Amino acid sequence: MGRPVAIIGVGQTKHGRRMDVSYPDLVREAVVAVFNETGLTPNDIDGVVSGTMPSMMEGIALTHFYFADAMQAAGKPIMKTETCGSTGVSIAHTAYYWVASGMADLVLAVGHEKMNEGNSQATMTTVAEPFYQRYFISGAPGVFSMQSQMWMDRYNIPEEKIRDAAAFISVTHHDDAFDNPYAHIKMKVTMDEVKNARIITYPVRLLDVCPNSDGACAVIFASKDMVKKLGRKPAWVKGVGYRGEEYFFGDSDKVVWESAIQAAKQAYDQAGIKDPRKELDVAEVYNPFTFQEMLFYECFGFCEPGESPDMVLKGTFTRKGELPCDPSGGTLCTNPIGATGLIRVAEAALQVMGKAGDHQVPKAKLALSHAMGGVDQFNGIMILGSKL
Amino acid sequence: MEAKEYKTIKTEIRLPYELAYGATWTRFFEGLKNKTIFGTKCTKCGRILVPARSFCPRCFVDTDEWVEVSQVGTLIAWCYTNYKYFGMPTEPPFIGSLIRLNGTDVNFLHLMGGFDLNNFDEVKKIIKSGMKVEAVWSDDRKGHIMDIKYFRPL
Amino acid sequence: MAKQVAIVAVAQNAGAESKDNFYDQAYAVTKEVLDKAGMTRDDIGTVISASSDVFHGGISCANSYYWETTGAFLKNASRQDGESLFALFYGAMRIMTGHYDTALVIGLCKGSENPPNDTCTLMYADPFYQRGVGLTETMAAALQMRLYMERYGITEEQCAKVAVKNLGNGLRNPYAHKKGRYTVDDILGSERLIDPLTALQVAPKSEGMVALILASAKKAKEIADKPVWINGFGSSLDNYYVGDRDLLNGQLKNAADRAYKMAGITDPEKKIDVAEITEPYAFQELMWYEGLGFCKEGEGGRLMDSGFTEMNGRIPVNPSGGVLANNPYVSRGLQRVVEAVLQIRGEAGEKQVPKTVKTALAHGTHGYAGQCHAVAILGR
Secondary structure, three states, X not given: OOOOEEEEEEEEOOOEOOOOOOHHHHHHHHXXXXXXXXXXXXXXXXXXXXXXXXXHHOOOOOHHHHOOOOOOOEOOOEEEEOEOEOHHHHHHHHHHHHHHOOOOOEEEEEEEEEHHHOOHHHXXXXXXXXXXXXXXXXXXXXXXHHHHHHHHHHHOOOHHHHHHHHHHHHHHHHHHHOOOOOOOOOOOOOHHHHHOOOEEEOOEEHHHEOOOOEEEEEEEEEEHHHHHHHOOOOEEEEEEEEEEOOXXXXXXXXXXXXXXXXXXXXXXXXXXXXXXXXXXXXXXXXXXXXXXHHHHHHHOOOOOOOOHHHHHHHOOOOOOOOOOEOOOOXXXXXXXXXXXXXXXXXXXXXXXXXXXXXXXXXXXXXXXEEEEEOOOOEEEEEEEEOOO | OOOOOOOOOOOXXXXXOOOXXXXXXXXXXXXXXXXXXXXXXXXXXXXXEOOOOOEOOOOOOEOOEEEEEOOEEXXXXXXXXXXXXXXXXXXXXXXXXXEXXXXXXXXXXXXXXXXXXXXXXXXXXXXXXXXXXXXXXXXXXXXXXXXXXEEEEO | OOOOEEEEEEEEOOOOOOOOOHHHHHHHHHHHHHHHHOOOHHHOXXXXXXXXXXXXXXXXXXXXXXXXXXXXXXXXXXXXXXXXXXXXXXXXXHHHOOOOOEEEEEEEEXXXXXXXXXHHHHOOOXXXXXXXXXXXXXXXXXXXXXXXXXXXXXXXXXXXXXXXXHHHHHHXXXXXXXXXXXXXXXXXXXXXXXXXXXXXXXXXXXXEEEEEXXXXXXXXXXXXXXXXXXXXXXXXXXXXXXXXXXXXXXXXXXXXXXXXXXXXXXXXXXXXXXXXXXXXEHHHHHHHHHHOOOOOOOOHHHHHHHOOOOOOOOOOEOOOOHHHHOOOXXXXXXXXXXXXXXXXXXXXXXXXXXXXXXXEEEEEEXXXXXXXXXXXXXXX
């Protein structure tokens, strides 16, 4: 559908607590990185897509203005895409449709967040509406912990098994992050440490939760003609999917989670994927919480419903497993929210371009990237492949 | 907020922020404490940018050549502000102004002052675009943009 | 992009304060636009909304809040922030890829619940420098107006005439928030908020849910008797710091040139039959005439004096009353599109311009002194 579109380069900041730089300079770090990587200059770019979490996060509104210089967007067409936590993947989608429509040949997509500058959980609480739900939603962890409990109950999964599997995810992702030069949290953790960490919102404990990160990510999307002209190894966009549910947490089933299931299906159909666990070589799943990562495996068809804890404990989703998930350490180790979804896309692109360095999954040809947002409400997917 | 004739919820959102200056603006605002105004020069286009920038918005190269710029300049445009709004720099009336400091290549946003602002007709006699102006410093300087109290006509 | 994407239905609500809540207003307008098209939610392929968070409305991720009100439940939808014309462009691009046959595009704003416009626009300022000096869109506009008058000899009276025209035109617009028969003296004699701007030269803060349905060429012919085609669009962003920019030589020309080129228009002053443009501050309409190529640089005042942009002029500008009459901040660009569509279809009611409208222009801008501009060209 539309013209073929590929990612031809990505740039990331060193994510973490970055009080050494101002917010615009942080954004520029990622933008400079993608220009250095591709050898392109701002003059080559036809349009820019920018996005972040809501203005409350850093107390600055409509940041496409603030970052006009840092993104080198002056004099260029601009789009400002924001869909809460899924912003990053929505930015990638916008860039994709822009190039696919024939309206641009080279689009720069930039996602950014500087979470250490504001109060992220308070911001997240103001995502909930002010009449009724805002009082009860304890930021993001509250929503996700309720979702996790519903999932356990639905499939009668023994709590201990789930706890073990979640701890296993935490341990392996924290190990993975050591091989990702851009990751925020680089910390060795053990199963016991995860299982005994402080309770945040039961069953979620401290080491089940992502950090607050400062970071930015810049990705250049190109038309087929431009890929040919530049002669760079691309990551082709094979499928895009997105779905959203009702605002009120409680209206929709979050276990058989339709927005996640249908977003993946839309992307799979476009990419011609029938058996994702077999056909995908790697997945970058948006995993701010260990428990939720397992639910995504089920919604994306990586395994049957209720089956993921067993599969996790068997090592199916580790870097040496059948379908490596989040070899970058994922959102669990790095979460500058407005950038996070785009980092998933960038990491998936790096994998199929063979440029993921120390966390490269050997011979990865087809990769899934994902982000989630809203009040457990939105899911977006982009599938990338080494072949058109 | 006045009460409305239909039912409403009144709500307020206050959140704390701690925003990083970064190296360049740390040095710029330190400069204000010491009654100096720093700009940076772009080595590519040669423009002197004030306040100091970490990079040239046009050339997209680092601007690490520091210059102390003149505290005297030319008034480019002004607006006599006579209403209150959240975040206003001082009680109205005040005069938002664009000022081209001598030797620099962009306009510096600040206030005009140093004379009685209360009578607009009198103000209009004093203030003219194109006039020479000079920075007046606050005695209590904290490394904030209002360390410069305002610019006064020369 | 001739005749690839059409607008097949439009709907909007009134600009004055309503006691309905945001959620219900959004739902009502979505329903209305679907009903007008004879469609249901199931017929819609994708939904693109435009809105702003927190400072405009007090809810972070506003699109989470109103998601289902726009008919987007379990649909592939997205959101643009700041400028609703971006949503139109995005909806059109999604259709152009062939992924979707129809798109519902909606701008959402409930101005009566928002803090004052200046409180919101102050938050666009960097927190270190411009915010400390109190920079708002109104202050940036006042500085721009001073520069404009002094560089080109534009008079305060010429600027005031824009408000006389637009608030007068608003009388014929049932949705207009602010309207009235004023004289130049009334405008100049209104409260001197921020000299050289007076209160009646500054746009209000309005409600505005504005929805339209886009369709591919094939689908449009099935749905609509009078499809209105999106023939061109363009946007452009300026540098950030107001002191770095030439406030009289901004990005409108760039945005307009992109739209004209796509639409194959080389002589806009001849080809455009009516224009709906975003003039949150009266004098800006004169500047935008120049940027849109209706007259030469510095001649906006003279063009106004000549009557060129009055209801019965060569290019009527803002027959709806424009943004001075109705200013739902994020939605206002899309509202210009809706008004342009009504003019092309000959369904603008009392505000219908007295001529045949083949080609109409819609323009949006947001940011300090027009930091960003967006232009759409529509045609029969």
